[in-house]
Amino acid sequence: MNIFSADDHAYMARALQLAARGLYSTSPNPRVGCVIVKDGKIIGEGWHRKAGEPHAEIHALMEAGMAALGSTVYVTLEPCSHHGRTPPCADALVGAGVAKVIAAAQDPNPNVSGNGIARLKAAGIAVECGLMEAQARELNEGFFKRMLLGHPLVRIKTASSLDGRTALSSGESKWITGEAARHDVHKLRARSCAILTGIETVLADNPQMNVRLDAARLSNATETVRQPIKVIVDSSLRTPPDAAILQGAKTLIACAAPNAKKAAALEAAGAEILCLPGADGRVDLNALLSRLAQKGVNELMTEAGPRLNGALIAAGLADEWVQYVAPCLLGSAARPLFELDEPASMQERLNWKLADQRMLGADLRLTWRKT
Secondary structure (H helix, E strand, O other), rough: OOOOOHHHHHHHHHHHHHHHOOOOOOOOOOEEEEEEEEEEEEEEEEOOOOOOOHHHHHHHHHHHHHHHHEEEEEEEEOOOOOOOOOOOOHHHHHHHOOEEEEEEOOOOOOOOOHHHHHHHHOOOOEEEEEEOHHHHHHHHHHHHHHHHHHOOEEEEEEEEEOOEEOOOOOOOOOOOOHHHHHHHHHHHHHHHOOEEEEHHHHHOOOOOOOOOOOOHHHHOOOOOOOOOOEEEOOOOOOOOOOHHHHOOOOOEEEEOOOOOOHHHHHHHOOOOEEEEEEEEHHHHHHHHHHHHHHHHEEEEEEOHHHHHHHHHHOOOOEEEEEEEEEOOOOOOOOOOOOOOOOOOOHHHOOOOOEEEEEEEEEEEEEEEOOO
């Protein structure tokens, strides 16, 4: 078992802080930070900014220069050992002559996992792993899930009244929550690789489902905001070709049955059609998540109505629920949060645990995790 010092923890905490700067920009790559230390002083820092650009270790090595010889490197994820869009970071560390590498977590990517550590050790570099691993995994929970289970992290977002209603019976829902909560929703969108909604939401609200914040309003962003992929569950391809959601970023439409004429019109509008038939003429949600993972989606945010949200929960596909609660009542006839079958007994109820709570203006944000 590795024993890490207080200084080790401080340097890794700094590396994690750097990694978090990539919260809105690194997809589909993980968020990684790196700190290089020599003689008790930080001589180089770096973080991965964007897929296709240099990794965290390279930025830190460039800052350290020749002083990296004999140094200790703190990195939040095992250095890569394969040629992707960029050369292997493990080779760069070997070439720089570093003496020791401390990694927070082993990379779950099968192209890397353990290989980067093995390459460093083969070059005579001391390697330790596991320092602040939980924090490193939490920062990249979607990436770990995609690599290990073949699905993205699924985060359901809802906005509701105190009595759990999301809209009036007429469908009117603007605005249940205040400006601070709505701003926070855009930050969740910005960190997501894709946003999922259903055809009923598209037809009722004609939403854009994009990030409407500039980089200056995202605490760690340093460049133009990346727009997430938009995904519509639309069993019979009822999405209008002129729908607002088809404008801007790439849009995927998952259907249950092919319709060449409708598909051609939507493809002409820029959409990509995925035919994923499931039971009862519905889209196979499990297959959809697998397909999104294959497309590099780490975090999927769902902004949908009670039917799709309920289906995801009932199928056990939702990992997290971010619930914005406004201090108002809408009444029993208003629309519910989820359409779910009643459990046969209290012992069969679906339990969630509270992971975080905070106030946003007058509204309460609750983050729930599946137990």
